[in-house]
Amino acid sequence: MSRLRPMDRPSRRELDQLTEEMRPDLESLFQRHGISQADAERLLREALLRLSYQWGRIRNRSWWLLDTIDKAAGELRNPATEELDDE
Amino acid sequence: MSERTSNDEHGQAIDHAARKAGDREEALSGEIDEAAALVGELLARPGAERQILIQEVRFHGLKICQLLLERSEALWCDDAGAAVEVARLAVEVSGRLDARWYGKGLVEDTQAMAWAVLGNSCRVASDLRSAEEALDRAEAHLERSGGEAYTEAEILSFRASLRSSQGRFREAVKLLDRALRIYRSARDRHFEGKTMVQKGLYFGYDGQFERAVRSLRQGLSRIEAMDDPRLLISAHHNLAGFLNDSGEHDQALETLRKARRLYADLGEPSHRARLSWLEGRITRDLGRLEEAEAALKAARDFFVEHEIGLDAALVLLDLATVYAQRGDTAELKRLSAGMVPIFASRDLHPEALAAVALFQKAAEAEQVDRSLLDRIVAELRRTPPVKGATAP
Numbered sequence: 006m007s008r009l010r011p012m013d014r015p016s017r018r019e020l021d022q023l024t025e026e027m028r029p030d031l032e033s034l035f036q037r038h039g040i041s042q043a044d045a046e047r048l049l050r051e052a053l054l055r056l057s058y059q060w061g062r063i064r065n066r067s068w069w070l071l072d073t074i075d076k077a078a079g080e081l082r083n084p085a086t087e088e089l090d091d092e
Numbered sequence: 093m094s095e096r097t098s099n100d101e102h103g104q105a106i107d108h109a110a111r112k113a114g115d116r117e118e119a120l121s122g123e124i125d126e127a128a129a130l131v132g133e134l135l136a137r138p139g140a141e142r143q144i145l146i147q148e149v150r151f152h153g154l155k156i157c158q159l160l161l162e163r164s165e166a167l168w169c170d171d172a173g174a175a176v177e178v179a180r181l182a183v184e185v186s187g188r189l190d191a192r193w194y195g196k197g198l199v200e201d202t203q204a205m206a207w208a209v210l211g212n213s214c215r216v217a218s219d220l221r222s223a224e225e226a227l228d229r230a231e232a233h234l235e236r237s238g239g240e241a242y243t244e245a246e247i248l249s250f251r252a253s254l255r256s257s258q259g260r261f262r263e264a265v266k267l268l269d270r271a272l273r274i275y276r277s278a279r280d281r282h283f284e285g286k287t288m289v290q291k292g293l294y295f296g297y298d299g300q301f302e303r304a305v306r307s308l309r310q311g312l313s314r315i316e317a318m319d320d321p322r323l324l325i326s327a328h329h330n331l332a333g334f335l336n337d338s339g340e341h342d343q344a345l346e347t348l349r350k351a352r353r354l355y356a357d358l359g360e361p362s363h364r365a366r367l368s369w370l371e372g373r374i375t376r377d378l379g380r381l382e383e384a385e386a387a388l389k390a391a392r393d394f395f396v397e398h399e400i401g402l403d404a405a406l407v408l409l410d411l412a413t414v415y416a417q418r419g420d421t422a423e424l425k426r427l428s429a430g431m432v433p434i435f436a437s438r439d440l441h442p443e444a445l446a447a448v449a450l451f452q453k454a455a456e457a458e459q460v461d462r463s464l465l466d467r468i469v470a471e472l473r474r475t476p477p478v479k480g481a482t483a484p
Contacts, residue, residue, distance in 0.1 A: 008246075009165070009205075011158035012124055017114040024110040028103070035102045045105035053113035055198045055240070057120055058154055063242055065278040072277070076238050077197070 010061025038078040127155035157185040161209045172217035179210035200237030204230045212250040245274040261298035285314025289327040301338035321358035341377045365394035428455035447471045
């Protein structure tokens with residue numbers, strides 16, 4: 006069976022359920038990184054979209070969601086050096 | 093500002109994001125249905141027409157790209173050239189995705205995956221230089237994506253396969269250790285197991301049979317059988333092979349006996365031919381030469397019929413070891429003479445042909461012994477993989 010499973014997709018209920026389960030961890034992650042409300046919404050929205058399109062491939066979705074947002078939040082606080090050089 | 097953002101405000105952000113992500117669900121469903129039809133239309137055309145067709149905007153969808161990647165993967169075992177061609181189409185599509193619709197991160201993830209699959213397809217097709225270049229491109233996209241964990245692990249695994257094809261087994265194992273760390277963080281036992289099976293294979297190729305056996309056993313205890321029956325067969329097969337190589341012939345035969353049902357239920361004809369081959373090698377090493385001869389002849393017939401040159405050569409050399417063990421120089425000469433027409437028309441690498449010629453010369457001079465045959469087999473195994481040649 007392909008690892009990619011491109012035909013798999015989440016239902017709205019599955020996405021809601023995942024977000025609800027992860028809510029305390031997400032809040033604490035946003036708090037820890039000092040992320041604004043607007044950035045928090047954007048980071049989570051982007052991560053959920055990425056996850057939806059790769060639903061069948063990513064098996065531990067709650068871990069993946071936290072890992073992906075954690076990396077993106079870290080990048081937001083400490084943008085890559087090359088971006089600083091451009092300024 | 094950020095320090096004062098409260099949990100309530102983050103809670104609202106979570107609600108809004110979840111609602112918006114849910115709103116895309118319908119569009120995603122539509123995209124999946126449409127993509128299946130479009131990929132069918134695309135792949136029904138000959139190669140040159142596909143290149144023209146793929147320029148049309150209706151083919152620039154992410155699900156189309158993923159379906160092409162899935163198709164490319166499915167071709168790895170049977171037609172590596174076609175796998176490369178389809179993966180190139182996926183790369184082309186991935187470079188034309190609309191970042192405003194999908195978001196930059198998702199587009200970069202997809203590009204990384206497309207280049208990674210192309211890289212592995214090139215490796216399977218024995219184009220190791222293109223494989224390296226494609227995997228470099230995959231890594232560059234991965235970095236720009238923010239480092240999506242599963243794609244990172246996939247790229248590491250493909251790079252490890254490439255290092256193995258280059259004979260750089262220890263580097264391959266190190267790369268797999270990095271992939272393992274990711275899967276362990278994700279508590280993904282199946283992929284952890286799959287990676288351990290791959291690691292076991294490289295330990296075995298490197299001659300570290302005991303570590304190979306340990307890693308394969310650990311991997312087998314973790315993989316979910318129904319998720320990947322091919323992997324399951326391949327893992328059992330390699331476990332039996334390395335047990336045999338480490339001198340545990342009885343255990344090897346027992347492992348193979350237990351896996352026989354798997355081969356029958358889940359395996360393809362090529363798997364069953366490889367089962368006969370391994371059975372022949374194990375029974376030979378147990379001194380059961382008649383059984384070995386019968387099993388090796390069955391495997392030989394399959395590889396010769398399907399023109400899988402390198403494997404046919406290796407099976408014939410294993411058969412030669414049976415005759416050598418029996419001291420049957422007449423059979424050895426007959427086998428050697430029979431190899432000429434088989435290999436003259438097959439696509440064998442020059443190194444492989446040279447090894448076969450060395451055997452023929454020794455057979456004519458009645459100077460074949462087990463150590464010479466082992467050396468020739470080792471030489472043949474070092475030759476680059478030929479199209480369609482696959483584990484187990």
